[in-house]
Amino acid sequence: EAGVAQSPRYKIIEKRQSVAFWCNPISGHATLYWYQQILGQGPKLLIQFQNNGVVDDSQLPKDRFSAERLKGVDSTLKIQPAKLEDSAVYLCASSLEARYEQYFGPGTRLTVT
Amino acid sequence: QKEVEQNSGPLSVPEGAIASLNCTYSDRVSQSFFWYRQYSGKSPELIMSIYSNGDKEDGRFTAQLNKASQYVSLLIRDSQPSDSATYLCAVYIPLLSGYSTLTFGKGTMLLVSP
Numbered sequence: 625e626a627g628v629a630q631s632p633r634y635k636i637i638e639k640r641q642s643v644a645f646w647c648n649p650i651s652g653h654a655t656l657y658w659y660q661q662i663l664g665q666g667p668k669l670l671i672q673f674q675n676n677g678v679v680d681d682s683q684l685p686k687d688r689f690s691a692e693r694l695k696g697v698d699s700t701l702k703i704q705p706a707k708l709e710d711s712a713v714y715l716c717a718s719s720l721e722a723r724y725e726q727y728f729g730p731g732t733r734l735t736v737t
Numbered sequence: 738q739k740e741v742e743q744n745s746g747p748l749s750v751p752e753g754a755i756a757s758l759n760c761t762y763s764d765r766v767s768q769s770f771f772w773y774r775q776y777s778g779k780s781p782e783l784i785m786s787i788y789s790n791g792d793k794e795d796g797r798f799t800a801q802l803n804k805a806s807q808y809v810s811l812l813i814r815d816s817q818p819s820d821s822a823t824y825l826c827a828v829y830i831p832l833l834s835g836y837s838t839l840t841f842g843k844g845t846m847l848l849v850s851p
Binding site: 657664665666667668669672674679680713715722723725726727728729730731 | 741768769771773779780781782783786825827829832834836837838839840841842843844
């Protein structure tokens, strides 16, 4: 069974530029999550989708971050404009349904200069 | 703010010893608990899940849950240098919507010396 796929793996941008990350969950998984992980911290949930609907986006900085999950499969997370403090690893995870075990993709390491 | 607390460590143990990792959580209604292992520069990997009070064993790993004390732990027997990693405790916290959100602790770094 293929795992969660993410791209790109690394991205370096200048502040005020925009960036987009892509995630393909495990086949059949209805719930998809985007996390931000800063060095030395645990992952912090940014947004949770159940199929193509948003369940929780309370910690998503909506003035600069946006996410969508069209057709309930792939998802894209965008940052526009980026700030220095957005430098982090962005992790995508999926689970069969909400409250089940979550499986993580390899992550995208973003550096904002 | 619902919280999951872990000692950041590092926890240092010699090879072959038992490593004990601890976690406390603040929300009494939480029902699902997980341990993830994260190697440096890698993403979290699920190693254990536990839903009921008591012990759950899987190979060298044992998860222990005490809902009354709001405490979950992970024991690693016969620790190996390859177990050196950060261990993240994660708890599903219920939302008002009826869904739940997975909240992570900051992780405990484990160092196993040969």
